[in-house]
Amino acid sequence: MKKTLIFAGLASLLATTAMAQEIGATISRFDDNWLTVMRNGMTEHADSLDGVSLQMEDATDDLAKQIDQVKNFVASGVDAIIVNIVDTSAGAAITEAAGGTPLVFVNREPDNVNDLPPTQAFVASNEIESGTLSAFQICNNLRADGKAGGARGYLMNGQLSNQAAVQRSKDVHDVIGMDMCNFMTIIDEQTANWSRDEAQDLMTNWMSSGEPFDFVLANNDEMAIGAIQAMKAAGMDMASVQVGGVDASQDALLTMQSGDYDVTVFQDAFGQGAGSVDTALALVKGMAVDQKVYIPFVLVTPANMGDFLSKN
Amino acid sequence: MSDEVVLRTQDLTKYYGGVHALEGANFEMKKGEHIAIMGDNGAGKSTFVRQITGVEQRTRGDVWLYGEEVSFAGPLDAREAGIETVFQTLALADDLDVPDNLFLGREKTFADWLGPFRFLDYKAMRKATLAGLEKTGVKIPNIKNTIRNMSGGQRQCVAIARTATFHSRLTIMDEPTAALGVQETAQVENIIRTLKEAGEPLILVSHNMRQVMDLVDRIIVFRRGRICANLRKEDTNGEDVVAYITGAKTQPEYADAAA
Amino acid sequence: MTDTSHGVGGLTFDKTKRSWPNEMNIFFALLIIVIIFEILGQILPYMNGQSFLFDTRGRFDTIFNEARLQIIILQVAIIGIIALGVTQVIITAGIDLSSGPLVAATAMIAMSFAQTELVNGNPNPKAIFGLWAMDLPVIVPVVVGLLFGAMIGAINGTFVAYFRIPPFIATLGMFLICRGIALWWSAGRPVSFPTESYKFIGSGMMPVVWFLSLAVIFHIILRYTVYGKHTYAIGSNEEAARMSGINVRRHKVMVYMIASMLAAFAGVVLSAKASTAQAGMGEFYELFAIAMAVIGGISLTGGRGSIIGTVLGAMVLGVIRSGFTFVKLDGSYQLMAMGGIIIAAVILDQYRQRNRA
Numbered sequence: 001m002k003k004t005l006i007f008a009g010l011a012s013l014l015a016t017t018a019m020a021q022e023i024g025a026t027i028s029r030f031d032d033n034w035l036t037v038m039r040n041g042m043t044e045h046a047d048s049l050d051g052v053s054l055q056m057e058d059a060t061d062d063l064a065k066q067i068d069q070v071k072n073f074v075a076s077g078v079d080a081i082i083v084n085i086v087d088t089s090a091g092a093a094i095t096e097a098a099g100g101t102p103l104v105f106v107n108r109e110p111d112n113v114n115d116l117p118p119t120q121a122f123v124a125s126n127e128i129e130s131g132t133l134s135a136f137q138i139c140n141n142l143r144a145d146g147k148a149g150g151a152r153g154y155l156m157n158g159q160l161s162n163q164a165a166v167q168r169s170k171d172v173h174d175v176i177g178m179d180m181c182n183f184m185t186i187i188d189e190q191t192a193n194w195s196r197d198e199a200q201d202l203m204t205n206w207m208s209s210g211e212p213f214d215f216v217l218a219n220n221d222e223m224a225i226g227a228i229q230a231m232k233a234a235g236m237d238m239a240s241v242q243v244g245g246v247d248a249s250q251d252a253l254l255t256m257q258s259g260d261y262d263v264t265v266f267q268d269a270f271g272q273g274a275g276s277v278d279t280a281l282a283l284v285k286g287m288a289v290d291q292k293v294y295i296p297f298v299l300v301t302p303a304n305m306g307d308f309l310s311k312n
Numbered sequence: 313m314s315d316e317v318v319l320r321t322q323d324l325t326k327y328y329g330g331v332h333a334l335e336g337a338n339f340e341m342k343k344g345e346h347i348a349i350m351g352d353n354g355a356g357k358s359t360f361v362r363q364i365t366g367v368e369q370r371t372r373g374d375v376w377l378y379g380e381e382v383s384f385a386g387p388l389d390a391r392e393a394g395i396e397t398v399f400q401t402l403a404l405a406d407d408l409d410v411p412d413n414l415f416l417g418r419e420k421t422f423a424d425w426l427g428p429f430r431f432l433d434y435k436a437m438r439k440a441t442l443a444g445l446e447k448t449g450v451k452i453p454n455i456k457n458t459i460r461n462m463s464g465g466q467r468q469c470v471a472i473a474r475t476a477t478f479h480s481r482l483t484i485m486d487e488p489t490a491a492l493g494v495q496e497t498a499q500v501e502n503i504i505r506t507l508k509e510a511g512e513p514l515i516l517v518s519h520n521m522r523q524v525m526d527l528v529d530r531i532i533v534f535r536r537g538r539i540c541a542n543l544r545k546e547d548t549n550g551e552d553v554v555a556y557i558t559g560a561k562t563q564p565e566y567a568d569a570a571a
Numbered sequence: 572m573t574d575t576s577h578g579v580g581g582l583t584f585d586k587t588k589r590s591w592p593n594e595m596n597i598f599f600a601l602l603i604i605v606i607i608f609e610i611l612g613q614i615l616p617y618m619n620g621q622s623f624l625f626d627t628r629g630r631f632d633t634i635f636n637e638a639r640l641q642i643i644i645l646q647v648a649i650i651g652i653i654a655l656g657v658t659q660v661i662i663t664a665g666i667d668l669s670s671g672p673l674v675a676a677t678a679m680i681a682m683s684f685a686q687t688e689l690v691n692g693n694p695n696p697k698a699i700f701g702l703w704a705m706d707l708p709v710i711v712p713v714v715v716g717l718l719f720g721a722m723i724g725a726i727n728g729t730f731v732a733y734f735r736i737p738p739f740i741a742t743l744g745m746f747l748i749c750r751g752i753a754l755w756w757s758a759g760r761p762v763s764f765p766t767e768s769y770k771f772i773g774s775g776m777m778p779v780v781w782f783l784s785l786a787v788i789f790h791i792i793l794r795y796t797v798y799g800k801h802t803y804a805i806g807s808n809e810e811a812a813r814m815s816g817i818n819v820r821r822h823k824v825m826v827y828m829i830a831s832m833l834a835a836f837a838g839v840v841l842s843a844k845a846s847t848a849q850a851g852m853g854e855f856y857e858l859f860a861i862a863m864a865v866i867g868g869i870s871l872t873g874g875r876g877s878i879i880g881t882v883l884g885a886m887v888l889g890v891i892r893s894g895f896t897f898v899k900l901d902g903s904y905q906l907m908a909m910g911g912i913i914i915a916a917v918i919l920d921q922y923r924q925r926n927r928a
Contacts, residue, residue, distance in 0.1 A: 031851035033759075196849075197844060197852070204645065205892070209639075234638075254764070258691055309696075404811055405803070406808060407806070408803060408804060413811075416804055430796060430797055
């Protein structure tokens with residue numbers, strides 16, 4: 001990909017500079033699996049470059065704390081800041097807190113992404129793709145199973161204060177709204193807060209009503225896995241249900257390997273992490289960069305899952 | 313009244329740092345006697361009680377209980393030796409019922425090998441409670457009621473009934489009716505009379521002159537940490553005792569207290 | 572209602588009638604909530620006359636929708652285990668805020684000793700320790716988890732009893748410490764893929780089996796043993812307990828240890844059920860556990876409370892969760908309803924207390 005080459009070029013360029021670069025990064029939460037992979041991607045990438053030191057902070061889902069962390073970074077004179085924003089509607093506040101210090105938003109799209117000052121940029125994947133890829137593939141699978149006459153299912157949301165959750169669910173509704181897929185109906189949609197065990201209980205609750213269903217869509221793998229565990233515990237045949245999610249985590253891929261999980265979407269956590277570091281360094285050097293960089297999602301099914309087993 | 317000496321102290325002394333709260337108390341009590349300890353605030357009454365019940369450790373002096381020299385490491389030791397104390401604050405747990413409170417800390421149990429999880433022998437405790445209540449003349453229709461639902465007087469009676477249940481050898485009451493109304497005070501005094509009839513020795517710390525004159529055989533007066541009078545009830549009256557308390561008079565044997 | 576009995580010297584006493592146990596009230600509240608959801612299922616147009624409690628589709632042998640009854644209690648069983656411990660702590664007039672993060676930390680630690688070597692025939696990608704820690708007998712992770720819980724509980728109890736730090740503060744500090752431990756343990760990475768025998772601990776209705784068995788055991792302990800009696804005594808009047816010769820400090824440490832061990836066990840069951848351990852698990856569990864006890868009629872000032880009440884409190888929360896999913900109402904309403912019920916439970920209890928005296 002063109003953008004990947006640009007990054008590679010920048011990286012090698014920057015790696016040769018002798019001056020030490022200090023980057024301060026604040027991540028919305030440390031206990032999220034996917035974000036942990038991204039965080040590790042940032043750290044490993046920074047370690048591989050000479051003279052780049054990376055300081056990591058946990059915002060514990062607290063926006064006020066995150067803004068303070070950004071201000072602290074500015075006060076201690078870091079060369080660049082990377083922010084995985086807690087609340088996507090607070091972009092302006094973070095932008096202002098950073099002042100003139102170069103800043104990169106990573107993974108979560110702030111609402112001011114189109115009005116960023118020249119010292120700031122955004123690296124992520126477009127959540128419009130994630131939910132769409134997942135739902136669309138499920139739609140195709142259902143057709144292949146001969147259910148084009150009508151299919152009913154459930155949708156599990158992530159934390160609704162997360163733009164990713166909101167967007168992914170919207171994607172599902174948009175896909176179902178299309179002519180090709182409007183044979184699908186959502187019986188109910190509820191939140192399981194990204195959590196596997198909450199999803200287990202939610203799925204069991206849904207199943208207790210006895211309504212037959214053909215698919216389960218979830219905003220992330222953890223919830224999809226929870227749903228699968230609940231369905232298996234109830235003795236359901238996983239071949240009769242299509243289950244789709246997002247992330248392509250290791251646990252998910254192994255579940256896919258056992259044949260229980262049908263569709264997921266790979267979000268390049270490592271790539272986003274490393275990319276954010278490179279963009280930050282580029283901003284420090286005053287180079288011209290794309291202010292909005294979208295790293296693509298990739299659809300993962302049993303057919304190509306082998307490629308991704310070692311990635312997340 | 314027999315001649316057996318229940319409690320004797322010799323030179324019982326307690327200093328709190330530089331404060332001489334109790335100095336050289338020589339006290340003797342015979343079986344069947346009811347003795348009142350009186351004195352102004354800070355005179356040393358409560359300090360004296362605290363030393364002989366093991367709540368505190370004395371600075372100097374000796375104590376004999378039924379002829380045996382004793383030294384209590386804590387209030388539990390005193391209790392085990394047979395001294396039962398009824399404190400002004402009662403030491404009752406509001407949410408527990410009568411048998412629970414009576415047996416608190418010394419429950420009857422079985423399956424003792426279970427340690428802290430040994431089982432409570434409710435039947436035995438109930439039986440012993442009823443016997444103890446009867447002995448002190450306290451009537452409670454429903455002993456399974458929690459203490460919270462009882463009046464101050466009833467609670468005090470329960471606390472006193474504790475002494476009867478555990479066959480105490482000496483009962484000490486510290487201001488038992490100070491917080492009670494007239495009728496409840498009468499109830500408690502009735503129980504004290506019952507104890508007297510049963511020949512149980514009692515030390516009563518009280519400010520209430522009328523009560524003291526009604527109930528006890530002898531009055532010991534403390535002043536400024538020392539005993540300044542040892543009076544038989546027949547030999548004295550209210551005014552007289554007050555004079556000793558305030559220091560207007562001192563018995564010749566205790567002349568050093570007047571200093 | 573006074574009944575005067577004359578004893579020696581004209582003693583009179585009030586006889587209070589044997590009162591209606593509070594647990595009956597909670598049971599009735601539970602029935603009322605169930606009936607409300609049943610009615611909603613009938614009258615709400617989009618529900619198409621579905622039944623909350625009864626098996627209208629003829630899927631089960633009994634008239635009840637067994638799947639629903641099962642999930643009602645299954646989804647609160649794990650927090651219920653924590654609540655059994657918290658109940659005891661609150662009875663001593665203390666509080667334990669550290670249960671949630673303790674669940675997460677224990678899950679991470681125990682799961683690390685419960686991992687299986689091969690997943691789908693390939694080496695376990697989530698291995699924390701080397702081969703020596705793989706495929707261990709299930710007793711190992713369970714004991715490790717319980718020991719961790721015992722340690723945390725001992726620390727909590729020591730701070731409260733010996734250093735006289737207010738329980739709120741001590742356990743709040745432990746809340747933060749355990750959160751840190753959970754995050755630090757595997758640098759935020761989840762620990763997954765346990766052995767089959769470990770998974771069994773949390774499989775199917777096992778969490779309910781654990782919850783109800785432990786409830787029965789602790790009900791017996793609280794009501795019929797010396798430990799139980801002393802727990803109530805300390806909460807009711809700590810000074811009286813001390814003066815009666817009870818070793819109050821040592822007892823408190825025991826109570827906090829038991830509570831933390833129960834929370835640790837909840838962590839084991841949770842990770843077994845989900846086949847994973849994640850640092851973010853157990854969020855808000857300590858608050859829900861306290862809520863169960865409060866709805867069950869416990870007094871936060873100590874001396875009053877029962878295991879039966881707590882179990883009923885757990886069922887109330889379970890019914891609310893399932894009920895809201897049943898009528899397809901958003902999760903935010905659920906939280907508001909739970910909060911409302913907790914406050915109502917406390918108000919009703921205070922009203923009852925005032926009327927008794």
